[in-house]
Each structure stands twice: as C-alpha cells, then as structure tokens.
Amino acid sequence: MIDKGSHSNNPLEQFVLLAKSAKGAACNELIKQVLESPGVYVFGELLDMPNITELKNGPEVKVYNTLNLFAYGTYSHYLANPSDYLELTSLQRKKLQHLSLVTLATKSKCLPYDVLLKELDMTNVRDLEDLIIEGIYADIIHGKLDQKNSQFEVDFAIGRDIQAGDINVIVNCLRDWCNACEGVLSCVETQIQRANEEKNKNIQRKSDIEQEIVNIKKTLKTQLSDRPDGVDDSMSSDNRDATATDKGKKTMKIKGLKILR
Template identity: 40%
Template sequence: MAGEANHSNQLEQFMLLAKKAKGPALIALINQLLEAPGVYVFGEFLELPCIQELLKGPNEGYTQLLKMFAYGTYHDYKVFKDTLPPLTETQKNKLRHLTIVNLAANMQVIPYAWLLRDLEVGSVRQLEDLVIEAVYANVIRCKLDQSQLQLEVDACLGRDVRSEGMGCIASVLAQWCRDCESVSASVEQEVGRVGQSRGSHLRALQQIEAEVANISRMISARDISERYQEMDPLGVGEQEGEGSVAGAESRQTPLKMVSELKTFTNQRH
C-alpha cells in the first residue's frame, strides 16, 4: 500500500534515536514507538543491537513485546500478557489494528463475529470504530457491509515476516516464477499457431485474387469476341470483283484481332 513508505520513514527516526538511548531512555522510546500513530512495522527496529541487548537483562519483556507487535496479534498478547509489559489503551488499539491486518492478509471477506472474537471488543459499534481508525491509519482498505455484518477487504499493509518464514515465501515466489514461465511458453506457442494460420489465410487470399483476375480477363476477351461477331457474323461481304479480296481481308481483320487476343490471353494463363 501507499502508506508503507511513510511508515518506514517514521520508523527510521525512532531507529536513529534508539542508537543513542540507553536504560530507561530506551524503554521510554520503545513505549513511544508502540504508541506512534504512523508506525506499524517493527522488524528493522528489532534488529538493532541495543534492542537485542535487552534480552540479556531485566527488560527482556520489551523486546518480546516488540516481537508481539511485529508478528503477533491481540489474542497472542492476551495469552502471554503476564510475562509482558502492560499496554496503554493506544497501544492496545494499535495491536488490534495489526490483528485486523493479519486477518485481511488471509481473508477477503471477514465476518464481524471473527473480528469481535479476535479483537475482544464488546460491541459492533466499537468494532467499526476500530476498523475506521485502521482505514485512516492507511493500514487497510476495506468496506463495512453492515447489512451482512462483514468486512470486505480491498488491500492491506504488509506485516513483518519472521526469519523462519522466509523459506516459505521463497518457495511461493519460486512456484510463481515457474507458473509465469509456463504461461509465457503457452502464449508463445499460441502466437506461433496464429502466425501459421495467418500465413495460410494470406496464401489462400492471394490464390483467390489470382483466380478472380484470370476470370475477369477471360470474360473481357469473350465480350470483345462476341461484339465483333455481332458486327460481321459471316465474316464476308457482298462485294465482288477486284475489290472483293481486299474488302474480305479488311472485313476479316477484326476476327484476326480476336484470335490474336485469345492467343495472348492463353499465353498469360
């Protein structure tokens, strides 16, 4: 989502402060981070050496609490709350927002009943207020279907991923790449078949055009022949004497022209 860049920028500010903080100042900074309205990713903050050092002392619970916000849900916190630092109301609502994101990443339509159970809120009105807060925080895009009592998800923020979950992600991406290659190969085959079919159609079209042209020439030659025959159906005249031979040759000239035209037409075929 578009808000991920803003979340990362705000996290960087806390990371810079954490590198210089120690003891109570670092604990106070962690509480501020967990309440900050624009921060919903914590993986990079968890990797800081000063945060990892907390695991060796009495403030270990704050590192575990950060892990809960990075990977867990509100229900997970309730299960382990006796071993974790207490949360303010603002921190509880942020963890509830992250719980909504967790559900939205796996379901496109979330029943109100599931949300009421996982967020542990007492009324539909309180639930809808939490969802609206999450929308304004730009961690989820969704629609509240109050008639069907369900949440319709369009998109949601990507949460942090545990290191042990990277293998699963790599496997999914590898399978996606194989599927893309298979689709690409199928498309190339289809393109080849379309190219062959197009070539056959073009050749057939050229053959038809050539036959049409031949027929047109034959029809033109026949029309010329019929016209000359109508002008001199017998091919001879009524004149006699010395001029009769010359006259016959003159009258036979059109027929000779038709014969030559037919011969020319046949040669072209």
C-alpha cells in the same frame, strides 16, 4: 522525549536514529514511545539493532518481547500469555488490535464480525466498527463495512514485519507465482503463433485466388482475339447462310424494279 509532530517520510526513522545511542532506561522508554507513536506499524529495523537485541537476554526481556509482539504477533497472542509482556496502555492496546486486524485482513478478504470480535477480544459491534474505521483513516487497511451481513470486506492491507522463518514461505509463493506466469506466457505465445500461421494461410489463399482471376482474364482475352471481327458467335452457320441469301434476294428485287422503270 520524541517530538511526535516532527515530519518524516518514515515514521520509524527518528526512533532508529535515537536507538543507536540509547541504553538501559532510555532504551526502554524509547521502545514504549514507539509502541504508542501514531503511524508506526513496522518495527523490524529496531529489532535488528544490537542494543535492542541485547534486551532479550537481560532483566528487560519483557520490553523486548513486547516489541517483538508488535512486530510479528497479534492481540490473541498477548491475551494467551500477558505475563510475558509489558502491561499495555490504552493506545498500545488499540495499536495492537489494529495490527491484528491487518494480519487477519492479509489472510482473508471477508472478515465476519464474530471472528473479529473473538480475535480482538471485543463484545460490542459498534466498538468493532469504530476500530475498523480508525484503521481505514490510518491508511493501514481499506475496505467496506457490510452491516447487513455483519462482515468487513477487505480491499487492501499493509504488510507487516517478516520473520526469518517466513522467508522460505514467501520465496516458495513467489516461485509458484513465477511458474504460473510462465505458463500463461507460454500459452499466449502458442496462441500468437497459431494466429500468425492462420494469417499467413489466409494471405496465401487470397494471393492464389487473385492469381487465378488474372489467369482466367488472360484466357478469355486470348479466346476473343482468335475469333473473326464482326461475327456474332451466337449465330450458327445455318443462320449466317440464311441471312446472306435474304440479302441477295433483296438486291435482285431492287434491280428488277429498276429495269421495269
């Protein structure tokens, strides 16, 4: 028997180590324990082991089919062909329902209660909400129960095992994502180039204005230096002559007064 309380960063690791030497009934018992073990929600490493793969061609094919179901299938798959699999215990049934909930959560961010009740073969909303809460505490899904609108809003769901046939789909999805990122990057680079060009134009415009101001100052300084000192440019030549005449008259008058004395 496996010590389910033993600590491991990977809950499946201890089963993988034991499966390397397990044969026959021991191998079957090991798989049944895996399907009930809390914290184990991926099974790909076991399915890839030669002694596990051998089961699908022997009398214990149901054991292999059940492990394969937990790795890739859902509860609705089990209900469609229950005779192909082992009869599930209550713990195994609940784990498969949790895995089915994870699969649904990866396909939609909003899961109506009526859809979940049908997929998980449940009739009571309270039991459904309890199942979802258990999944949240198990850290396989995160989200919010929207009881007003009778739906579960998904924030996060763990990833399940990937079948070989799904690899091309994932590759295409990643390729599309990379192409989209390249498009965004190209757009950003174009905007940066435009911003730099506009910046350079503004710098050149500022430099031209500053140079024009310097030239105007030089011109004004040259014009002022070419004019006689002490001459008020606002006075016309006629006004300057009149002023000079008035000064002469004052001088003569003063001189006349001196002579009379």
